[in-house]
Amino acid sequence: MPASTATFPEAVFLRRPDDTGYGFFFHGDEDFRYAADSFARPILKSFQGEPIPGQPDPIEHLKIAIATFIGQAFDHAIPAEVGPEGVSRAVAAGVRTTFQHGMPRVVVVERRDGHLKIRPGAEFLTHPGFPLAVVVDADAHGGEARFFSNPGQYRTIGESEPTARCWLPQIVYRLYARTPSVIAGRPDVDRSTGKHNVTCRGLSFGRQAALEERHP
Numbered sequence: 001m002p003a004s005t006a007t008f009p010e011a012v013f014l015r016r017p018d019d020t021g022y023g024f025f026f027h028g029d030e031d032f033r034y035a036a037d038s039f040a041r042p043i044l045k046s047f048q049g050e051p052i053p054g055q056p057d058p059i060e061h062l063k064i065a066i067a068t069f070i071g072q073a074f075d076h077a078i079p080a081e082v083g084p085e086g087v088s089r090a091v092a093a094g095v096r097t098t099f100q101h102g103m104p105r106v107v108v109v110e111r112r113d114g115h116l117k118i119r120p121g122a123e124f125l126t127h128p129g130f131p132l133a134v135v136v137d138a139d140a141h142g143g144e145a146r147f148f149s150n151p152g153q154y155r156t157i158g159e160s161e162p163t164a165r166c167w168l169p170q171i172v173y174r175l176y177a178r179t180p181s182v183i184a185g186r187p188d189v190d191r192s193t194g195k196h197n198v199t200c201r202g203l204s205f206g207r208q209a210a211l212e213e214r215h216p
């Protein structure tokens with residue numbers, strides 16, 4: 001991924017080994033800073049005042065707090081009241097501490113051999129014709145996501161029966177023959193009829209990417 005002068009990532013994906021996780025979208029520098037600060041500031045504020053002998057370095061303490069919180073997200077241990085939005089703030093803080101000079105357009109958070117790895121998500125700029133990530137865009141910054149490494153894996157899930165934990169990829173597969181690398185679906189309720197529906201959008205990150213409807 002080329003060097004960037006951006007100050008915020010457009011998307012950050014937390015991907016577990018089982019291809020579940022989260023997708024988060026940031027709408028500008030101010031939005032990203034607010035998310036990161038809402039996690040980091042309370043921690044750093046606890047270090048204000050006279051230094052205490054043996055006290056850890058504030059930034060190192062913040063990094064440990066970020067790693068601990070994100071580790072809980074990998075372990076499916078985030079409390080329901082915290083939810084994806086709480087995870088998005090820890091992730092934003094982690095991304096900001098990692099990329100201090102030039103922010104990638106897309107970032108991936110992984111866990112390998114028990115260690116967190118935050119890296120540029122160059123693969124999401126390739127747009128192979130099927131979604132590498134399908135995100136339930138239900139909160140302020142996104143929500144739970146399902147990831148795909150190849151068309152066969154996507155087709156298998158797309159043709160399967162929807163479940164309470166995995167239903168959006170099936171909708172996307174039914175609606176679209178070709179997609180950008182990321183599809184976000186926002187659940188909604190028609191107030192006049194009470195029916196549930198989903199509004200989908202594709203993210204191309206400034207690249208050429210087709211979103212083609214599937215025809216019978």
